[in-house]
Amino acid sequence: MLKRLMQVSPLVAMIAIGCTWVPSPVVSQAVAASEGDEESMESIDELVLSSGTVVRGKIIEETETEIVFELRMPGFPPIERRYRKAEVAKITRDVDRVERADIVHDPVKADKGKDKDNDNPFVNNDDPDAAQIYRIRLSGRFGYNVTHTPVQELIDDINRVFDDAKESNVEGGPATVVDDEVRDKHIVLLEIDCTPGGGFDGLWNSIEFINLFEQEIHDRGRRVVMLVNQAVDGSAFLPWISKEIYFLEGGIMGISSDLHLFDIGDPMVNEKQISLRLGHAQGYAILGGYVEQGPAIIKAMARSTYWLSVLWTGATPRVSLREPTSADLAAGWELLSDDGLDENDDDMQQGVRNPNDQFVLRDDTAFRLKVSQGTVSNAEEILFLLGVHRNANYVEHEGNQIFADWNKALATFTEKAFPGSQRQRPGELWRDYGRIQVAGDFNDRRKARGRQLQILKQIRSITQRVAEAVDPDGGLINEIEFNIYVIQYQQRLDNENR
């Protein structure tokens, strides 16, 4: 032990000196330090990229312009990558020794480390202190593949799996909340990887179930970590309600439509509509605690005519929606997106490399803007950042099955009950319905109508199951009900005239 302490003492000193440096925001899922003999361990190097990503492995070669790096991840063979020096913010050699030194230096951590039989976060262990991770990926289109019903079922399942409810009387009356004792360890890891749908107004299709997550996080006190891969349109608003957002490498958040083009008539009425939409959307950013930068970012994401510039200073960068002056730029303000008008219109610029009319929040900028707490190359890396990489379990759950069932019900609707459009033929049941001829004698007509009613009721049942996705305004169900009523009415007349 003495030898060990002597060996690590210079490293401990390094940590102290390094206190002013911001801790690694992102850690590639590198080699988890085991409690083996450090003499036999190979040293691990760490690169902090300017995007916020931290990768660990071994520096193979370093030139003036480039680092050749062997990226290491548990369970995978080493991968060789080349990083331009310009994209590397910090290099730390032998970082793993630093970590181990830290553990040894901290008796609590050291003891915990010794007690652990299993350091691998990907293998379930029986340690009651292990963090429990409920990992779920939301994919498809918000408002269609992700809607109120499956989200409610998901939240019910989360609470069933964690089984950590406690009655509380703290905030204005009795309430059920997550037990304080386990709150930090019971983590929902929500990966958002959704396709565009509805443009900005995808928000309206999503409000109801975003509110469900909001209640779970803010009323119940559930820890939900958002992992953004592709959060577009309705799904672009969800991550903001959590104070813990991470981006996958290459992850983006944005709006596929431009509110500037919103048009229902009078320009001033359009402005009213744009303004109230932005007011609603900004609320999510404030709710999640992104008060200083969030509202401006959301505005710039939603409307191309907003400028967005930033001054990288202080704990939270300062953002502005006005056009930066020469003096601003000289003072260090950086332009993130312009107003897209006239000569700033990306479409007017031949070969424009970085379109910037409508702001898209990308992994690196999200991190620098303090929206994202870091960029990871896969979901597992987050465990490092959450500080649970040495002792965590993925819990078994029904979440994936819930969404699989929902998507199956959607597929059934498409196959059987979709009423048809210019681009897509009607579902099987509508085609059957269309083939029925009400003709012949009374009995023939009665039978035909009976068959019609049977099919319509089947269609209604299939549609109702997924109505919030396929018929949110109730128009289709209304039409089916109308048809049913008309057929019944006609049959009544037929009976009377018989």
Place this chain on the structure above:
Amino acid sequence: MTMTLTIKATLAAIAVTAASFGFTSDASAITEITLKDGTVLKGDIVREGDQFVILLDSTGIQKFVMRRDISTLVRDAEDTPVAADNANATDTGPVTQRGKKEDVQIPAGATRIAFVSLHESVGSYFNTDALERSVDLLKALPEEERPEVLVLEIDSGGGALIEQHKIIAYIRDHVEPEFRTVAWIESAISAAAMTAWVVDEVYMMRKAPIGGCTGYYMTQSGAVAMEGAELEEELVWMERVSTWGKKEPLVMRAMQIYSTLSADINPDGSVTWYPNDQGEYMISPENEVLTLNAHEAKKFGIAQGIADTKDQLAQALGCVEWVEVGQDADEMMVEFRANVKEAELEMSTLFREMNIALQAMMGTPEVRNKKRHFGTAKNKYQQIQVWAKRKAPSLMTYGQFNQNFFDVYDERFEQWAEQLAGL
């Protein structure tokens, strides 16, 4: 810290209550109410509480009557008249909708706060009549249970401008003089924001927006903004409301029309507003309409604070110890909205069915069938009328099934009846 409410469900009272009244009255039990001014009302009691009775008269109209205004109440012909003032003592006990007697213990020194929700569309769901009924309930509470603070919890995307005028006047003249009144915003857009504007004290939930007050109407060719004298009147009105609500009129103006607005925050925290871009903070650029988020509303003094929960709000209001009172008032509001929603759905269905019958009437050559279809259509129409009167009178003012609709169809049905009689 919230004071714990002790709710004592008096089991005996529940038993008697359930036996005597239940949730709804027996259709055969006609009640006669004589008011202190001599007015006699007859009908079915559809709901009653400690302080009120709702009577459905023979024309299908609901009458809301405060017990304090009742001289005698006779539940059926064999009943002995009961003096309303002591009805609680001589009657079988106060009956709430849940059929239980609630005994709220209010600790000395705790501030009594009532919450009344104003949700959904201004007009049919969020209106003066409903608010007045709720407020009357609060006013009728015994002094020791009466709220000191009334929180109007607003969550609405706006609605009818004309209702906004009425409700603002009501809040100013009848609510604010009686209670310390607070607007607590979950979302206040357009007419809802204008309504909140009259209240001195505004608190925002973190995600709340307030603004977007441009008046407009829809035509077949799209939205048309209010203009001319009508707009001028609205601008002047909201200037006056801003003064009543102690808010900068320029802010509301920027919410109503294009109006550049900027501001400085002075060292003492006060805000200086500019109808141009002179201020340090650009609040609303030249060609935009203003909606403030919660952070901005607080920063620039439109809202006094931010609170997400009742407890946070009470703390922000300076109420260290508080107790919620007058829950009946909000329950009535919730029930009112549920009735309107149910009525809207039912009336739409009935209207659709009425039209099918009318189409059938016009399509068939046989007189006998024409008359039969006419009868069906008339029946559906009458059901629409009953729904509107009984459950949702506000829809007759603001909804699709408004007085104009009934006037038109009354006339049409008369004409059809005449035509059929001549066949």
